Amino acid sequence: xxxxxxxxxxxxxxGLIEGNRVMIFSKSYCPYSTRVKELxxxxxxxxxxxxxxxxxxxxxxxxxxxxxxxxxxxxxxxVNKVHVGGCDRTFQAHQNGLLQKLLQEDSAYDYDLIVxxxxxxxxxxxxEAAILGKKVMVLDFVVPSPQGTSWxxxxxxxxxxxxxxxxxxxxxLLGQALHDSRKFGWEYNQHVRHSWETMIEAVxxxxxxxxxxxxxxxxxxxxxxVNSYGEFxxxxxxxxTNRKGQETCYxxxxxxxxxxxxxxxxxxxGDKEYCITSDDLFSLPHCPGKTLVVGASYVALECAGFLxxxxxEVTVMVRSVLLRGFDQEMAEKVGSYMEQHGVKFLRKFVPxxxxxxxxxxxxxxxxxxxxxEGPETIEGIYNTLLIFVISDPCTRKIGLEKIGVKIxxxxxxxxxxxVEQTNVPYVFAIGxxxxxxxxxxxxxxxxxxxxARRLFGAASxxxxxxxxxxxxxxxxxxxxxxxxxxxxxxxxxxxxxxVFHSFFWPLEWxxxxxxxxxxxxxxxxNKLDHDRIIGLHILGPNAGEVTQGFAAAMKCxxxxxxxxxxxxxxxxxxxxxxxxxxxxxxxxxxxxxxC
Amino acid sequence: xxxYQEVKVSSFEEFIQAVEEHNGKTxxxxxxxxxxxxxxxxxxxxxQAEPVIGEGLKHISEGCVFIYCQVGEKPYWKDPNNDFRxxxxxxxxxxxxxxxxxxxxxxxxxxxxxxVEMLFSED
Numbered sequence: 001x002x003x004x005x006x007x008x009x010x011x012x013x014x015g016l017i018e019g020n021r022v023m024i025f026s027k028s029y030c031p032y033s034t035r036v037k038e039l040x041x042x043x044x045x046x047x048x049x050x051x052x053x054x055x056x057x058x059x060x061x062x063x064x065x066x067x068x069x070x071x072x073x074x075x076x077x078x079v080n081k082v083h084v085g086g087c088d089r090t091f092q093a094h095q096n097g098l099l100q101k102l103l104q105e106d107s108a109y110d111y112d113l114i115v116x117x118x119x120x121x122x123x124x125x126x127x128e129a130a131i132l133g134k135k136v137m138v139l140d141f142v143v144p145s146p147q148g149t150s151w152x153x154x155x156x157x158x159x160x161x162x163x164x165x166x167x168x169x170x171x172x173l174l175g176q177a178l179h180d181s182r183k184f185g186w187e188y189n190q191h192v193r194h195s196w197e198t199m200i201e202a203v204x205x206x207x208x209x210x211x212x213x214x215x216x217x218x219x220x221x222x223x224x225x226v227n228s229y230g231e232f233x234x235x236x237x238x239x240x241t242n243r244k245g246q247e248t249c250y251x252x253x254x255x256x257x258x259x260x261x262x263x264x265x266x267x268x269x270g271d272k273e274y275c276i277t278s279d280d281l282f283s284l285p286h287c288p289g290k291t292l293v294v295g296a297s298y299v300a301l302e303c304a305g306f307l308x309x310x311x312x313e314v315t316v317m318v319r320s321v322l323l324r325g326f327d328q329e330m331a332e333k334v335g336s337y338m339e340q341h342g343v344k345f346l347r348k349f350v351p352x353x354x355x356x357x358x359x360x361x362x363x364x365x366x367x368x369x370x371x372x373e374g375p376e377t378i379e380g381i382y383n384t385l386l387i388f389v390i391s392d393p394c395t396r397k398i399g400l401e402k403i404g405v406k407i408x409x410x411x412x413x414x415x416x417x418x419v420e421q422t423n424v425p426y427v428f429a430i431g432x433x434x435x436x437x438x439x440x441x442x443x444x445x446x447x448x449x450x451x452a453r454r455l456f457g458a459a460s461x462x463x464x465x466x467x468x469x470x471x472x473x474x475x476x477x478x479x480x481x482x483x484x485x486x487x488x489x490x491x492x493x494x495x496x497x498x499v500f501h502s503f504f505w506p507l508e509w510x511x512x513x514x515x516x517x518x519x520x521x522x523x524x525x526n527k528l529d530h531d532r533i534i535g536l537h538i539l540g541p542n543a544g545e546v547t548q549g550f551a552a553a554m555k556c557x558x559x560x561x562x563x564x565x566x567x568x569x570x571x572x573x574x575x576x577x578x579x580x581x582x583x584x585x586x587x588x589x590x591x592x593x594x595c
Numbered sequence: 596x597x598x599y600q601e602v603k604v605s606s607f608e609e610f611i612q613a614v615e616e617h618n619g620k621t622x623x624x625x626x627x628x629x630x631x632x633x634x635x636x637x638x639x640x641x642x643q644a645e646p647v648i649g650e651g652l653k654h655i656s657e658g659c660v661f662i663y664c665q666v667g668e669k670p671y672w673k674d675p676n677n678d679f680r681x682x683x684x685x686x687x688x689x690x691x692x693x694x695x696x697x698x699x700x701x702x703x704x705x706x707x708x709x710x711v712e713m714l715f716s717e718d
Contacts (some may be wrong), residue, residue, distance in 0.1 A: 208697035213696070222709075
C-alpha cells in the first residue's frame with residue numbers, strides 16, 4: 001500500500017478518535033464488539049461506531065489502527081481520545097471506575113441527574129446518585145384531585161397508598177381485637193365507638209412527619225428539591241412550573257421518569273363532582289358513612305375492608321373479577337370472607353350515573369347501575385362513593401413527545417429494557433409508570449437504587465423482577481410470592497405441577513370463636529425441577545409478615561423437600577408451610593376437625 | 596430584615612403562655628439547656644447550635660414568632676417525666692421546631708445551616 005494512502009487512513013482515524021467522545025472500531029458479527037456496544041448503550045452514552053467489515057478498506061484500517069494503538073483486534077475503543085483497549089479492558093475500566101473518569105460529563109448541564117417524581121422510586125434513585133457524588137435534582141408536584149386534595153413529598157405510598165392504608169387496616173383490626181378480647185377475659189363497658197376524625201388526624205400527622213423526613217433527607221444529601229410540575233421542552237431540558245405558575249428551566253445529562261399514577265374516574269355523569277378516590281379517602285375530614293366502593297382492585301377491597309371493620313355499611317360493586325392479575329382461587333376466598341363479615345357485593349354491575357340528593361359532610365348520593373349481563377338496573381343511596389377501578393400513569397402531559405420517548409398509547413405506560421432505559425438513551429423510567437412490572441414500592445426503590453449505581457457507580461447489577469412477594473391487606477390478609485396457579489399452569493402445564501394445600505386455624509382464633517376452615521395456604525411445585533416452589537400463597541392473619549421470609553427462601557430456590565425439612569415454629573400460622581401433605585390432585589378433603 | 600417577634604421563656608408554663616398569647620401566628624420554638632449566670636449552657640450541643648440558629652433567623656418571614664425556651668437545669672431535663680417530654684414530646688436538646696407541624700430538627704440536625712434555613716423558610 002502506498003504511504004500516502006496509509007497517511008490518509010491515519011488522518012481519517014485520528015479524526016474519528018479526536019472528534020468523538022466514544023469511538024468504537026468494531027465488526028458487526030463480532031460478539032465482543034456487541035457486548036461493548038451494549039455497555040455504552042445501557043449507560044446512555046452515545047458512541048460513534050465504525051464497522052470494519054462493512055467498509056472497503058477494513059483490513060487496511062485495522063492495520064493502521066494497530067500502529068496507532070498497539071492493538072491488533074476489534075473491538076478497539078477510545079474514550080475522549082484515550083485508548084481504553086478491547087472488550088475485556090473496557091469492562092475492567094467500567095468495574096474499577098476508570099471509564100467513568102474518562103467519560104467525565106461536561107459541565108454543560110445544570111445537573112448530572114434530574115428525577116421527575118418524588119415518590120418511592122424517584123427519591124431512592126436521587127439519594128443514591130447523590131451519595132455517589134452526583135449533582136441531582138428532584139421535581140415533585142401533586143396536581144390536586146377533582147375534590148381538591150393534595151399532599152407533600154413522598155409520592156403515592158407515603159401519602160395516599162400503603163402507609164395510610166395499613167394504618168387504617170390496623171384501626172379495623174384493633175376493632176376486631178376489641179371484639180375478641182372479651183373471650184380472653186377483658187371486661188369493660190359495652191359502648192365502644194370509633195372516631196374517624198381522631199384516626200384521620202393521627203394518620204395525617206404521621207404522614208406529615210414522613211413528608212418532613214424526606215425533605216430533611218434530600219437536603220442532607222444536597223439533592224435539590226423543587227415543588228414544581230416538570231415537563232420536557234427539548235432534549236436534555238425540562239420546564240418546571242410551580243404553584244404560582246412561575247416557570248424555570250433546568251438541564252441535565254440524564255433523566256429518570258418516576259411520575260407514578262393517579263386513579264381513573266368512571267367517565268359517567270356525576271363522577272368527578274360527587275365521587276372520591278384513594279387520593280381523597282385518607283385525608284377525608286368527615287366519616288364517609290354508608291359507602292359504595294366501585295371496583296375490585298386490591299385498593300378497592302382493602303379500603304372496603306377497613307371501612308367495614310370500622311363499623312360502616314359498605315357495598316362493593318364489581319364489574320367482573322376480584323383482584324385481577326392475582327390468583328383467582330385466593331381472590332375469591334378474600335372476597336368470600338369479606339362477604340361473610342358484612343360487606344355486600346354487587347357482582348357484575350357497573351355504575352351509569354351519580355346524582356347528589358343532599359349536600360353535606362357526607363352528603364347523600366343516588367347511584368344508578370346496570371348489569372353487565374342483561375337489562376337489569378339497580379339504584380342505591382349512599383353517603384359516599386369511592387372509585388378504585390384502575391390508575392393511569394402520569395406520562396401524557398410531561399412533554400415526552402417533544403423528545404421522542406415512546407409510550408404505550410393504550411395504557412400510557414413506558415416500555416423499558418432490562419436496565420430501565422427508554423427508547424431515548426439518556427432517559428430512564430422506574431416505578432408504577434413501567435410497562436409490565438409490578439406496581440410496588442419496594443420494586444421501585446430497588447430499581448431506582450440499582451439504576452443510580454449503574455449510571456454513576458460503575459455497577460452492573462440489574463433489578464430482578466422475578467419472585468417478588470406482595471401482600472393484600474384485606475380483612476383476611478393475603479400474602480403471595482411467585483406465580484398464581486393460573487399462570488403456573490399456563491407456563492408449565494397442569495401435569496407438571498403439584499399443588500399442596502391446607503386450611504389452618506390460627507390458635508388466637510380458637511378462643512375467640514372465629515371461623516375454622518377459612519385460613520388457607522397453598523404451594524405450587526414444579527415437578528420437572530425437583531419440586532421447586534414456584535408459587536406460594538397464604539390467606540390468614542399477618543400474611544405479609546409470614547410471606548416475607550419465604551420470599552427469601554424462594555430466591556434461594558426453595559424446593560418442597562427443603563420446606564419439609566424445615567421445622568415449624570409452634571404455635572404460629574407460618575408453620576403450615578412446613579407441614580403440607582395433601583395435594584389437590586389427590587382430591588382428598590382438607591377440612592379440619594378440631595385442634 | 597424581616598420583622599419577626601422574639602419571645603424568651605424559661606419554663607414549660609411560660610412556653611404555653613407565650614404560645615397562647617400568639618395564637619394564630621406561625622410559631623417557631625427553640626429548646627435549649629438553661630444557661631448559667633455567665634451565659635453558659637450545661638448542654639454542649641446547644642452551645643454549638645446557637646450561632647447556626649442565629650444565622651437561620653434571617654430567613655424567618657414577617658409576622659412570625661420565635662420562642663427561645665430554656666428548659667431548665669440538667670437534672671430536671673433528664674427526668675423522664677418532665678413536662679417538655681410528656682406534654683410537648685420534646686425529648687432532646689437542642690430542638691428547633693415549627694409549632695403544631697411535624698417539622699423539627701433535633702440535636703446535630705441543628706448544626707446544619709441548610710436544614711435550619713429550610714425549616715425557617717417553609718411556606
